[in-house]
Amino acid sequence: EADIYQTPRYLVIGTGKKITLECSQTMGHDKMYWYQQDPGMELHLIHYSYGVNSTEKGDLSSESTVSRIRTEHFPLTLESARPSHTSQYLCASTRQGAHTEAFFGQGTRLTVV
């Protein structure tokens, strides 16, 4: 079992609310990622970080933002949730070095009503 944790596992929230999805890892990994996955579809990278104070946007445009103040913590925030944000959000981390395996959290299933 990977030492990477996401909370909450499930979240149902009303339109316009601000939400923060939490992701923490205890493996000391420098690189962390957020992927978005709709049912039956591929994972799309929306944000990544190569270390503290480093954040980059991924291939899929997202209205969410991220921060990386501590190595182990990589939260994702939506300032104003909309139904189009309904999806599964997966956090992952990798060791330093090229092309290493990714460790994923259990995911957060977000539903915006």
Add this chain to the structure above:
Amino acid sequence: SQKIEQNSEALNIQEGKTATLTCNYTNYSPAYLQWYRQDPGRGPVFLLLIRENEKEKRKERLKVTFDTTLKQSLFHITASQPADSATYLCALSLGGGSQGNLIFGKGTKLSVKP
């Protein structure tokens, strides 16, 4: 545009048989290719990684091949068991400035019947 295709959305086989899943990609030259298993409602779990200069990699009942000429990887599960039922994802590992970022296929849902 870059594209990853996994041969079918679903594959049904009988217990004990070998499952073969295909991953094809276009317009990309990955240095590495990875395979993951994903169970419903959970995050993917890493299975195997193969480098472009490796033809084949094995781990217990799993085998992966990588043909950079055909731009294809095959993933085999021998002596399949019902517990192998899951969705299997192929992922290309990016290099250069995006080192470590992964591009995923949609996955193939494998069902192994007893």
